Amino acid sequence: MKALQGVEGRAEWAEQPVPACDVGEIRIRVAAAGLNRADLLQRAGLYPPPPGASPILGLECAGVVSEVGAGCDWKVGDRVCALLAGGGMAEQVVIDARHALPIPDGVSLHEAAALPEVYATAWLNLFQLGALTPGEKVLLHAGASGVGSAAIQLCKAFGNPCWVSVGSADRLAYCESLGAQGGALRGDDGLQALRDFAPFDVILDPVGGNYAALNLQLLALDGRWVNIGLMGGRQAELDMALLLAKRAQLTGSTLRNRDDQFKADLLRDLQQHVWPLFAEGRLRPQLQGTYPVKDAEAAFAALASNQINGKLVLVIDDSLS
Structure with a gap:
């Protein structure tokens, strides 16, 4: 072959x-x-x-x-x-x-x-590791990406208002068309506009490094920050006192190297909770x-x-x- x-x-x-x-x-x-x-x-x-x-x-x-x-x-x-x-x-x-x-x-x-890949990643990190419950607020970095597009639709379907960070106004409009409430553009401190929508109960971040300090500031009390990538670098400086004061949870997550049983359980969960939403028209590729x-x-x-x-x-x- x-x-x-x-x-x-x-x-x-x-x-x-x-x-x-x-x-x-x-x-x-x-x-x-x-x-x-x-x-x-x-x-x-x-x-x-x-x-x-x-x-x-x-x-x-x-x-x-x-x-x-x-x-x-x-x-x-x-x-x-x-x-x-x-x-x-x-x-x-x-x-x-x-x-x-x-x-x-x-x-x-x-x-x-x-x-x-994108729906398994979004479901795992928002609803399983992030323990997202209806009504909680979500921040999705790289919101127009494949994972971001899936995550926005899942948030809308399960009753979670979400905001995004993206690279352009066109991409923000795309995210809003999928169900995002709004967001901010990266570059020239544009991400500081996310403070207007904070605090967030769950942050899903594929960027890492240079977003880390802001993520911690944007988290709600008992907030969960799930890091799934390092597009912005692998090094960060954090205010650990703020991490303690907010009782924040920081989780590093990968999917590819999970064992076969973990993936089988995850896909069974997807088939039960997510796959029916495609037939209903609430999710779309x-x-x-x-x-x-x-x-x-x-x-x-x-x-x-x-x-x-x-x-x-x-x-x-x-x-x-």
């Missing part, structure tokens, strides 16, 4: 060994794979896959089940999307059967490829564009520009729709 790997800072579409399908696993013929910042980092040699995970790029995909191992409830021909530790940007992938979800009614294979796999480098460049609202997807097999 052919698959996409990061080789010396570029994405290379090349022959790879075909994985075996064992007990408890399914093989998916991949239609499309979602792009994530983790793929950018891995392509650059900065984010190796966890031990035992595929070195092939791609943390999520959608396609059609082509083989079913013993002990699985899926059937050949089922349309699924999947959360992966790697391997999604390939003609086929073999996964733990518990890490696949049915594609919601009315959602295409291309759209479905953009769902698992935010797919800005698709690229054929031969144009993978252009897709990675577009993602790296930080000008994408929502998600980008690589089309692996355009005969599947």
Whole structure:
């Protein structure tokens, strides 16, 4: 089979060994794979896959089940999307059967490829680790990103007013169209405007470093700050007295290196609480564009520009729709 790997800072579409399908696993013929910042980092040699995970790029995909191992409830021909530790940007992938979800009614294979990673991340960090309850206020940094787009819609669906930080007025308008109450533009101390909406009960932050001090100031008493990335650097100086006074909780969170059972439990939770909202029209995929796999480098460049609202997807097999 052919698959996409990061080789010396570029994405290379090349022959790879075909994985075996064992007990408890399914093989998916991949239609499309979602792009994530983790793929950018891995392509650059900065984010190796966890031990035992595929070195092939791609943390999520959608396609059609082509083989079913013993002990699985899926059937050949089922349309699924999947959360992966790697391997999604390939003609086929073999996964733990518990890490696949049915594609919601009315959602295409291309759209479905953009769902698992961002909705799993948003649900895990807002509602499980962040312990968000109805009515609590949320701040989402990088609100127009794939995770931000999913998080805004989840906040609206579950009764949580949310605000965002973004890079432009157009991106703020996009976030407001999804349900954000408002927000602020980064740069030239624009983020200080977030003080007008504070305090926040939960802050979801993929930036880290240079947002850390402000996050602590914006937190409510007993607030929860969940950090999921380091786009703004890995070093920060914090007023620990303020952390104590606010009884704040600071949680560092990653999803890719969680164990199989954790991911199975998370996806079961998603299927129960989140997936029905797609059929109801309360959630919708935010797919800005698709690229054929031969144009993978252009897709990675577009993602790296930080000008994408929502998600980008690589089309692996355009005969599947």
